[in-house]
Amino acid sequence: MIDSHSLDPDAQGILATALGLAQVMGRAERLGPVAVSPQPWSGPVPQAPCDIADVLGRAREHRLETGERIQAGAHHTPPELARNLAQQALDGRQPQRVLDPCCGAGVFLCAVGEARLRRGEDPLAGLQGWDRDPLAAYTTRLVLALAFGLPLDDERIRCCDALEVDWPEVDLVITNPPFVSSGLSKGGLGPEKREQLRKRFPIGFQKRSDLAGAFVEGAVQSTAQGGRVALVLPESLLATQAAQALRDWLTETAPPSQIHLLGSDLFPDAQVRTATWRLERGTPIESFNLESRSPWTQRTVPAEQLRQAPWSAVVVSPHPLPEIETPVDVTPLADRAQLRRGFTDDFYFLARAIAEANSPHPPHPVVSVGLVDPGRHWWGERRAKIAGQWYERPALDPEALANEDPKRAARVLATQRGRRLVLATRSAVLECCAVEGGMIAQVPLITLSSHDPDELGLIYAQLLSPFATAWYLSRYGHLDQTGAGVDLRVPALAEMPMRPWPAVANSERNELHRRLEALAAHPGSTELKAVQCFALDLMGQPREQLMTWWWERLPKKLIAGYNR
Ligand SMILES: C[S@@+](CC[C@H](N)C(=O)[O-])C[C@H]1O[C@@H](n2cnc3c(N)ncnc32)[C@H](O)[C@@H]1O
Incomplete structure (x- = not known):
């Protein structure tokens, strides 16, 4: 008989699950007599040895705290x-x-x-x-x-x-x-x-x-x-x-x-x-x-x-980069917008003044890298982890920030005004979305701003386009240690070729606004693709190969988000 009294509560729990399983499989004798009550098993009965390991492996994983699991690298x-x-x-x-x-x-x-x-x-x-x-x-x-x-x-x-x-x-x-x-x-x-x-x-x-x-x-x-x-x-x-x-x-x-x-x-x-x-x-x-x-x-x-x-x-590079040609009539991004990445110190400074919002529309919602996907952010819809803490709706308390250091608070908040674009720094494709005035972009997001709203829209569309990711990876793919992703740095981003407004006809402006508004109202894959195709046409890039490549690079869970 197993001396189940000497087992710790976690082991007793797994034993109870195993016993329940053994009973429905008609194999209770394989565990011998034990002094633990079986946990009745109601799931599908595992058919093969690996499936038994899967069931009990999950039971073990559930008993580990998230931190413990990460530390042990315990992912079955x-x-x-x-x-x-x-x-x-x-x-x-x-x-x-x-x-x-x-x-x-x-x-x-x-x-x-x-x-x-x-x-x-x-x-x-x-x-x-x-x-x-x-x-x-x-x-x-x-x-x-x-x-x-x-x-x-x-x-x-x-x-x-x-x-x-x-x-x-x-x-x-x-x-x-x-x-x-x-x-x-x-x-x-x-x-x-x-x-x-x-x-x-x-x-x-x-x-x-x-x-x-x-x-x-x-x-x-x-x-x-x-x-x-x-x-x-x-x-x-x-x-x-x-x-x-x-x-x-x-x-x-x-x-x-x-x-x-x-x-x-x-x-x-x-x-x-x-x-x-x-x-x-x-x-x-x-x-x-x-x-x-x-x-x-x-x-x-x-x-x-x-x-x-x-x-x-x-x-590496399972998705070979498509060939791209830099279009004529372009200027570097840095000539058209201001780019800024917050200091690492600011991350903790801001984090200390972040709390759970007590209303669905706080004046300063905080968007973090985990909340940014191409063409949308998930504030209020997806939980965010900031400085080790999870929030449903993270929001900044400017008073708390000012209490800590008023000058520094004013400097940091001055970088967060007006409508801007924010870009994630580590991703499979370039991840960029628009945020409104009042919203706070948490470090290490890169912020991109322009005085001209038309210009901002045009840049936004081009950054969402597969061309931008392909261009960045073709020049700076080596910055990412795995060789497979985007490791976004401001000086590199600053060189990205952009088509400026003077090269774009008025009718096209209206069409772009229409498509960006549709994306903001309903950020689904159809709306995102409409913006991407617009940008590719504008840059004279072939659509099919670049679109297929970009969407295949996108992690599955992101694709699921666009198709909801
Ligand atoms: C990624 S899990 C894999 C578990 C299992 N092989 C599977 O694939 O389902 C890694 C396992 O290694 C164990 N582990 C971590 N460090 C270890 C070490 N130094 N010696 C032996 N096992 C270790 C953890 O407890 C965990 O169960």
Whole structure:
């Protein structure tokens, strides 16, 4: 009998869910007698091992606080992805020793087990799973017991810190390690821990490295020659300077035979672009398979290219930039408008005077980067996180600001007058929307203003057009570490070519106003596309290719917003 009294309340909760599940699956005996009441299961009954891991993995995730989850990098992998990766990892191989060093709820162990069962092999032979979180290790035990009848006390599932223990030699490491970028890990890992990791993983974990790099090095080092490593990783590992040494090392020791770019929709609350890698330990390869999910593209790339050019140039940029020609009769944006980015200090200064609005129309609503999408903002409709705090309707209290420092308050507020455009600084496409006087644009939004409202409208349309994003990426795409997004900087934006009013006929002005008004009244995809097409025509750019490219770059959740 499991000594369920010694379990903490979270583990008892998962056990209760597992018991409920076991009862509807007719497998209660696999968990043995326990002193916990089952939580009756009313959802669809999971059919396959990975689906059991999915159900119990979600139960575990729900028990972690958001902060804890981010710190641990605990985002569980959807079963379909785990199955795909396991299939790739086992393709043409029968690895005897398999390790997932960050097993979460055990979805990869289940995916390997499922694939082996289909081949008539023992699903559990030589499998090992580790997780630093006792609740995760316990959840994996429950999952494997329910899925394959593994005894609950089997020692193949361990609670340990993979970055501290010795890794055994294996034939396959398959895992989704925590992604903890340097900023976060600075907070989470003290300098001592970082130093210790640098010593232990000198190639994968350097200054500013993502923690995932340490797992890549650990995985490759422990994999026997001829074995494989299959991982879910942040896309940035394909491009960042901090992972350059790791990539160079992999090119020689464990080159990739598959890289699949998955975009940013995999872990909705982590907002990170991900990719799966399959590495061949010690096996020279001639070419690798490169797939991108959205839009779906697939190529076979000669491996030699990874030696001749940075990996980012070969594999990132799943949406190749369309060719654009700068139109004639244009002037730089800086000649037509004032551009300004607030100081980082102002972010905290403003944040201290922000509170939840007590009316639906406060005089100074605050719009933050998370609220800005192309052609619209979501103030009052989407929650905003500002300086670690969530608001339904964030609003600035100018008195509170003035009380803190009247001169500084006056300076900051002077930059926030009148109708302006605001632009997000990190995004997949250029994200720009109009805000009215009184509204406060929180740092790091870039503000663009002009005395001439006609001019502002014309600039707005051109910034929304796919041409602007393509132009920016073609010149400044390298500023973004992943090589895949817009990292907007004022001096770079200032050079953007714009068609000025004198070049535009009166009838066209009226048409533009009509389209912008329609967008303001109802910011849907039809209205946005109408403005974009107007701007492309005005700039003499072909519509079809640029429009398709821009809308394919747009993250799915943004597209959903336009189609509501
Ligand atoms: C991104 S989740 C993946 C979980 C699971 N493999 C899946 O794909 O569903 C990362 C897991 O790694 C665990 N983890 C984080 N740091 C670890 C470490 N140093 N050693 C072992 N596990 C760790 C977390 O507790 C979390 O369960």
